Amino acid sequence: MINKKSTEDLSTEEKIKEAARTVFMKKGYSATRTRDIAEEAGINLALLNYYFRSKEKLFEIVMMEKMQKLFGGLVGIVTDNDTTLEKKIELLTIYYIDMLTQNPDLPIFVLSELRNNGEHLIKSLPIGNVLQQSALFKQLQVNRPDINPLHFIINILGSTIFPFVAKPMIQAVGNLNPKDFETMMEERKKLIPRWIRSMLQTK
Amino acid sequence: MINKKSTEDLSTEEKIKEAARTVFMKKGYSATRTRDIAEEAGINLALLNYYFRSKEKLFEIVMMEKMQKLFGGLVGIVTDNDTTLEKKIELLTIYYIDMLTQNPDLPIFVLSELRNNGEHLIKSLPIGNVLQQSALFKQLQVNRPDINPLHFIINILGSTIFPFVAKPMIQAVGNLNPKDFETMMEERKKLIPRWIRSMLQTK
DNA sequence: AATATTTTAAATCAAATGATTAAATTATTT
DNA sequence: AAATAATTTAATCATTTGATTTAAAATATT
Numbered sequence: 461m462i463n464k465k466s467t468e469d470l471s472t473e474e475k476i477k478e479a480a481r482t483v484f485m486k487k488g489y490s491a492t493r494t495r496d497i498a499e500e501a502g503i504n505l506a507l508l509n510y511y512f513r514s515k516e517k518l519f520e521i522v523m524m525e526k527m528q529k530l531f532g533g534l535v536g537i538v539t540d541n542d543t544t545l546e547k548k549i550e551l552l553t554i555y556y557i558d559m560l561t562q563n564p565d566l567p568i569f570v571l572s573e574l575r576n577n578g579e580h581l582i583k584s585l586p587i588g589n590v591l592q593q594s595a596l597f598k599q600l601q602v603n604r605p606d607i608n609p610l611h612f613i614i615n616i617l618g619s620t621i622f623p624f625v626a627k628p629m630i631q632a633v634g635n636l637n638p639k640d641f642e643t644m645m646e647e648r649k650k651l652i653p654r655w656i657r658s659m660l661q662t663k
Numbered sequence: 664m665i666n667k668k669s670t671e672d673l674s675t676e677e678k679i680k681e682a683a684r685t686v687f688m689k690k691g692y693s694a695t696r697t698r699d700i701a702e703e704a705g706i707n708l709a710l711l712n713y714y715f716r717s718k719e720k721l722f723e724i725v726m727m728e729k730m731q732k733l734f735g736g737l738v739g740i741v742t743d744n745d746t747t748l749e750k751k752i753e754l755l756t757i758y759y760i761d762m763l764t765q766n767p768d769l770p771i772f773v774l775s776e777l778r779n780n781g782e783h784l785i786k787s788l789p790i791g792n793v794l795q796q797s798a799l800f801k802q803l804q805v806n807r808p809d810i811n812p813l814h815f816i817i818n819i820l821g822s823t824i825f826p827f828v829a830k831p832m833i834q835a836v837g838n839l840n841p842k843d844f845e846t847m848m849e850e851r852k853k854l855i856p857r858w859i860r861s862m863l864q865t866k
Numbered sequence: 867a868a869t870a871t872t873t874t875a876a877a878t879c880a881a882a883t884g885a886t887t888a889a890a891t892t893a894t895t896t
Numbered sequence: 897a898a899a900t901a902a903t904t905t906a907a908t909c910a911t912t913t914g915a916t917t918t919a920a921a922a923t924a925t926t
Contacts, residue, residue, distance in 0.1 A: 472872080487779065491693035494914060504874050509915065531832075565778070572775035574831050575768070576690065582835040591836050608847065610837045611854060618825035623817050625828055628777050629734075632785040633794050634813045644811065651814060655862045662861040675903075697884060707905050712885060 473511045475501045480522050485569050489519055489576070523573060523581060530570050531587050533559060538596035545599040546657060549616060553652045556620035557645050567621050603660055615659065619652050676714045678704045683725050688772050692722050692779070726776060726784060733773050734790050736762060741799035748802040748863075752819060753856045759823035760852050764845060770824050806863055818862065822855050 479501035483492050494515050498505040512518040537543075537551045560566060574581060591597060591613070600609035623630060623645060631641055682704035686695050697718050701708040715721040740746075740754045763769060777784060794800060794816070803812035826833060826848060834844055 488691070488693065488775070490691065491779065493912080495912095505914095506875085506916080507873070510873085515914065568775055568778055571828055571832070572691070572771055575771055576694065582831060588836045588838060592838070607854070608850070610833070610847065611851065613836075614826050614829075614833065615822060615858070617829070618821045619818060622821035622825040622828070625774055625825070626817075626820070628785060629774070630813070630817065633791045633816075635791060635795070644813065647811070648814065651810070654865050655818070658861040658865040659858045662857050696882075698882085708884090709886075709906085710904065713903080718884065 472503060472507065476503060476508055476511055476518070477521065480518050481525070484519060484522050485526075485565055488569070489573055520581075523570075523577070524584070526566060526570050527574075527581065527585055529559075529563065530566050531585060535587070535590055538591060538594040541595045543595075545596070545603060545660075546653065548596050548599070549656050550653045552616055553620055554649050556617070557649050560621065560624045561642060561645055564624050564627060567625050571625065600660075612656070612660070616652070616656060619648070619655070623648070675706060675710065679706060679711055679714055679721070680724065683721050684728070687722060687725050688729075688768055691772070692776055723784075726773075726780070727787070729769060729773050730777075730784065730788055732762075732766070733769050734788060738790070738793055741794060741797040744798045746798075748799070748806060749856065749860060751799050751802070752859050755819055756823055756855045757852050759820070760848050763824065763827045764848055767827050767830060770828050774828065803863075815859070815863070819855070819859060822851070822858070826851070 476497065479497045483496045483500050487496070492515075494508055495505060497518075498508055501508075508515075508518065512521070533555055534552065537548055537555065540548065543551070596613075597609050600612050604612070627641065630636065631638075634640070634644075636644070679700065682700045686699045686703050690699070695718075697711050698708055700721075701711055704711075711718075711721065715724070736758055737755065740751055740758065743751070746754070799816075800812050803815050807815070830844065833839065834841075837843070837847075839847070
């Protein structure tokens, strides 16, 4: 029985999942062959079908994880009723830049697969309602009743996430080696909160 | 001879290219089958190989066009020695939001294919040197000698391009129908230049 | 030792896919 | 009109691909 796994030997199932993460992440769904995953995992091809039913099922698991990773961390920050608006912006900036420095390919993977596989995946994450009723949303509304709070959410996420989405372009345009790029992202941790603050004050 | 096409009957070759644009754009390189393109073009499959040598060759043509479309328009604006910094920011914002409203899938396509196919495509566009020596770059440097001008370039492009990259997420999070989304992008044409201006002034 | 579970190797399917060929059709030139 | 070149088609190839199965081997569990 698949589901009855004794405590230690998740290993094979987990090895396959880990390999799937790696390969899907690198090549995207369509360009990935199940044989690539099996090879990367160092297991027999049949085991992939033994543990997961199909390529698509395995992908959905990985995809859900990645979406969770990309958007899950934001929930705790934006719903906190005890932090100021400025503190939230600071925390969001640092959280995203740190997390994306560790996982630079995450946003382009999620966003591009989202375009293909479509909307049913988005709906499975209840992030819409969470954000709309969050403390951050209300604080933005109080601060700038004249502007849709979503604009500022886009700006915060855009200024942190976009550089990673456009990383190959930016490195080429700026003649940056990977180290330079990281340095710039580190600089942005301090700059972005200041920029957003001044945005909010601009009449 | 392929290249000797009399003035009018580009039609078949152009029909294939147009179909390739449509299908590649929608599904990306890997998920696209040559038969999809042939069907979309209403031509026989063999014609694709007759006019273009392979799927990959055809893709490269389309990809170059799309990169040109995404980044080509910026050159004229940023290299203009007769416009102020503020004017350039305003022109860039309007240009990108208008262009991307017409081609919303352009950025995610280019950026995600760029990740796979890699760097040799970027190098074929001389956009790096152009930008570094541009009037915009110098103006930013004069304005804020303490901050790498690239940061502001990222911010300008990020605040215009990112919403389109993250469009499915944003629409879901904000409960926006396509019309709402367009309206917000329209709002950003006025907001972004103000925001960037205040960014530049923030000490 | 007996039984159940997990893993492997190998073979096989059916469908999809990129590419090619040879012949037919259509246009162009002589 | 005949000859030549360009365009289009249908059929076919050889691989690839996702998936499944079978039978045996290895590893745990009872």
